[in-house]
Amino acid sequence: MPQRRPDIEAFVQGLDIEMEAAMVAGMTAPQAIAEHLNAKGVTTRKGRRWTGATVAKFLSSPGVQRIRLDGGQGI
Numbered sequence: 330m331p332q333r334r335p336d337i338e339a340f341v342q343g344l345d346i347e348m349e350a351a352m353v354a355g356m357t358a359p360q361a362i363a364e365h366l367n368a369k370g371v372t373t374r375k376g377r378r379w380t381g382a383t384v385a386k387f388l389s390s391p392g393v394q395r396i397r398l399d400g401g402q403g404i
Contacts, residue, residue, distance in 0.1 A: 340374055341392050347371060348388065359384040 351365045360381035367378050377383075387393060 337374070338392075342396055344371070344387070345393055345396055348384070359388070 347366065347369075348362055351362045354365075356362050356365055358381070363379035363381050363384045366384070371379070373379060373383060
């Protein structure tokens with residue numbers, strides 16, 4: 330059963346916060362961010378491990394871009 334939009338929005342917001350924290354800590358390469366998320370036990374929405382490619386795709390997704398433009402107020 331697919332997740333509903335509010336659940337997905339909450340997931341994206343929380344994950345964006347985690348990724349921004351990793352970037353502030355100096356992890357700017359997608360692979361470094363993926364390793365950080367995997368070490369913390371953070372999985373993708375489908376429950377999978379992160380790769381550099383999935384991090385890059387997430388960061389360039391329209392949903393994340395809207396969150397950043399809205400200042401974290403929602404998609």
